[in-house]
Amino acid sequence: MEIDYKLLKKLSRLAGLKIKTGKETEELKDFLTKTLSYFEKIKEIDTQNVPPLNSPLSGPLRMRKDEFIPFSNKEKLLEQAPQKKGHLIKAPLIL
Amino acid sequence: MDFLSLTDIQKNLKEKKITPKELFDFYLNKITKQNKNLNAFISLNDKAFESKKKGLLSGIPLGVKDLFCTQDIRTTAGSKALENYIPPYTATAVKKLEDEGAIIIGKCNNDEFAMGSTGKNSYFGTVKNPWNLKHCAGGSSSGSASAVAGGLCPASLGTDTGGSVRLPAHYCNLVGLKPTYGRVSRYGMIAYASSLDQAGIFTHTVEDSALLLDIISGFDPWDSTSVKKEPPYFQKKLNPNIKNKKILFFDLENLTDQIQPEVLKAFQNCLKILKEKGCQLVEKKWPFLQYGLSAYYLISTSEASSNLSRYDGIRYGYKSPKEPKDIQDFYALNRTESFGKEVRQRIFMGTFCLSAGYYEEYFHKACQVRNLIKQAFDDLFSTYEIIVSPVASSTAPLLNLEEKPLQTYLNDQFTVFSNLIGAPALSLPFSFSKENLPIGIQLMGPPFLEQNILDVAFS
Numbered sequence: 263m264e265i266d267y268k269l270l271k272k273l274s275r276l277a278g279l280k281i282k283t284g285k286e287t288e289e290l291k292d293f294l295t296k297t298l299s300y301f302e303k304i305k306e307i308d309t310q311n312v313p314p315l316n317s318p319l320s321g322p323l324r325m326r327k328d329e330f331i332p333f334s335n336k337e338k339l340l341e342q343a344p345q346k347k348g349h350l351i352k353a354p355l356i357l
Numbered sequence: 358m359d360f361l362s363l364t365d366i367q368k369n370l371k372e373k374k375i376t377p378k379e380l381f382d383f384y385l386n387k388i389t390k391q392n393k394n395l396n397a398f399i400s401l402n403d404k405a406f407e408s409k410k411k412g413l414l415s416g417i418p419l420g421v422k423d424l425f426c427t428q429d430i431r432t433t434a435g436s437k438a439l440e441n442y443i444p445p446y447t448a449t450a451v452k453k454l455e456d457e458g459a460i461i462i463g464k465c466n467n468d469e470f471a472m473g474s475t476g477k478n479s480y481f482g483t484v485k486n487p488w489n490l491k492h493c494a495g496g497s498s499s500g501s502a503s504a505v506a507g508g509l510c511p512a513s514l515g516t517d518t519g520g521s522v523r524l525p526a527h528y529c530n531l532v533g534l535k536p537t538y539g540r541v542s543r544y545g546m547i548a549y550a551s552s553l554d555q556a557g558i559f560t561h562t563v564e565d566s567a568l569l570l571d572i573i574s575g576f577d578p579w580d581s582t583s584v585k586k587e588p589p590y591f592q593k594k595l596n597p598n599i600k601n602k603k604i605l606f607f608d609l610e611n612l613t614d615q616i617q618p619e620v621l622k623a624f625q626n627c628l629k630i631l632k633e634k635g636c637q638l639v640e641k642k643w644p645f646l647q648y649g650l651s652a653y654y655l656i657s658t659s660e661a662s663s664n665l666s667r668y669d670g671i672r673y674g675y676k677s678p679k680e681p682k683d684i685q686d687f688y689a690l691n692r693t694e695s696f697g698k699e700v701r702q703r704i705f706m707g708t709f710c711l712s713a714g715y716y717e718e719y720f721h722k723a724c725q726v727r728n729l730i731k732q733a734f735d736d737l738f739s740t741y742e743i744i745v746s747p748v749a750s751s752t753a754p755l756l757n758l759e760e761k762p763l764q765t766y767l768n769d770q771f772t773v774f775s776n777l778i779g780a781p782a783l784s785l786p787f788s789f790s791k792e793n794l795p796i797g798i799q800l801m802g803p804p805f806l807e808q809n810i811l812d813v814a815f816s
Contacts, residue, residue: 265709277662277708278669278685279701280693293702294709297763298719301651304726305718314724315731317552318538318779318804323581335428338445342673353671354687 263298265291359508363565366417366511377416377460381406384418384462388509394490397504398463399423399481400431405460413572415458420504420513423464424471425451425556426545430461434547435469435479435497438668438675438695448545449580450514450556450573457572462510466500469697470665471516471549473497474524474768475754478699483756486529488794492753495525495768498557502529505559512560512569518549519653520749520772522557523784527797528753530786532814534558534566537804538779539584541570542577550660551582553653553776563815566783567591570807586805594808597816600635604813605741607643615767617751623788623796624747631745634816639741644733646770648726653773654766655710655723662707665700668692702762731778738780738803743813745800746771748784752794771799781807785814 270291274281281287317323333339345352361369369375385403392398398420426432426444433439451461468478476484476499484499486492487507494503498515502525505513515522517535526533534557541556548554556573560566570591577583606628609616632638645652670676670691677694681687696704710719737744749768754760775782781804784797802809 269709273705273708273712274689275685276712277704278666278688278692279696279704280689282693290702290705293762294706296761297654297706297766298709300763301655301719301723304648304651304655304722307645307648307726307729309722309725309729312725312728314721315728316724317582318731318777319582319584325581326578333445335445338429338443342442342445344670344674344676351672354681354684356684 263295263302265294265298267291360561361511362562363414363417363511363560363568364562367413370416378406380416381418381460381462384510388463391507391509395485395487395503395507395509396466396482397484397500397507397509399433399435399466399500401463402430402461405462410456410458412457413568414454416460417458418460418462418510419454420463420465420501420510421451421461422467422498422501422513422515424467424516424547425514426547427451427461427464430464432464432547433481434471435467435481436695436697436700437480440480440675442673444545446545449542449577451545453573453575454514465498465504465513468497468499469700470547470661471497471518471521472661472699472703474520474765476500476503476525477756478697480697485756486753488529488753489792491755492794493528493756495528495753497521498525498559501559502526502531502533505529505531505561512558512565514573515557515559516546517555517557517776518553518657519776520769522559523748523772523782523797523799524768526559526784527748528795530795530797531784532560532563532566532786533784533797534570534807535775535782536570536574536807537781539582540586540781540805540807541573542575542580542583544577544579548664550657551664552660553657555776563785563811564592564595567595567811589808591808591811595815596812599813599816602636602743602813603741604631604636604638604743604745605737606638606640606745607646608640609747612750615750616747619790620747620749620751620796624798627745627787627798641737644737645726645730649730649774649777650766650770652723652726652730653769653777654706655719656727658703658707659710659720660707662704662711665704668695727777730774734774734778734780742806742809743800743802745798748772748797748799752790752792752796775801778804780804781810783810783814
């Protein structure tokens, strides 16, 4: 798989990561192209009609009830936010 | 008191040959003197010299990988992104240790977000191998291994996504256990790849490994992948009689040029010993050996790119001092400035595997291959109780060895299988190379039958 500059730009946007320098662009391009070419070995295997395995556990994941459970350490949880206003977490403008 | 096992410490405390305070001061003193050389600990919990709780581990100091959240103790995951993060809760596995009276003496260094096999990828610096400071301790649970091998604590917790407990255990002459997926709660364990991650244990002896596994195992409603099982009592059931055990080993002939001769020799000696102990040994071809690593990296990086999207700098974690242009720029600045190179590269790869147009060909395909691997191993485990193999192809590499990413990834080629299928596996100290570097042996067992591997290791 050859990774080109256009694809790198798209991945950068999707990943929420900047590519800082020209050197980093080349390194990343090289890393992705080489490692993906190696990992593409799995294409040799016939997987027709094989369902994907997403978890080593058999059966569906256990769900819990969608109910309100109070968290006892609210103050310390809020303390971790880089920007606050009173008891609220300050988020950047989205519009 | 150097390098005492947990069971010996328990005995010494019970017979009052030592007090918990003396024990704590002994280890704290060793950390103070030696951590500057090993860099095994990121944070110390030096005020916690006496546990309030009484139990099997009363007064025993333990190390915990800095990937486990610990209430009021900084938890960094080895990343600048969480450099100042103080969790408001404690991971279940750690809480279970504390409930038995253990003292968490400090948080162990690790490759950033558990991504790495060398211990060189931490924001807090490289971890060194106590057997030879010029060599790496392995990763990603590098500090947990280095701390126990260096005698800075008698046992520790690590995590294992593709070999992150077994590889450093092999490099540092320790018993390193990765239990079955679902056996130990992952609640409060900072996620790398959720379908592969599992808490693990570093100890000097197999008995200690069984003791800690008994303690940290158990159902936890806070982890949706935790499995309800009866308490197993591994330590009590340890049985060194392994006569007639059906043991499988794989033909490594095609790999002889890749495996260090001393590692191969150790493996052959191990097979000889198992035969002398009366085990029935059978050789087969390793199923999907060339494909396990590929499936593992395609899946783990995909899951990582999703898991690490939570680090946006709003609710917790690093926030850039720079003024962002917009919300997307805000996220990208915080993430780019705080993640290390390896983490960024793996997120890029995972983002690629999950992106429209490539998902079917990469992530989906890797999950299908994972299914075939699981079926092949389920089939083998219907006949054989244990699979024995080398842990890795070499002893601990030199720290200054410049490797390409792909070469480093190959360190995991024998260990990723147990994560892909969710099976337990253990790295057992076996011998030493001419350079006096440790060599371990990997024992893999069927899911939820840790007793099989613990018994063989105990024998």
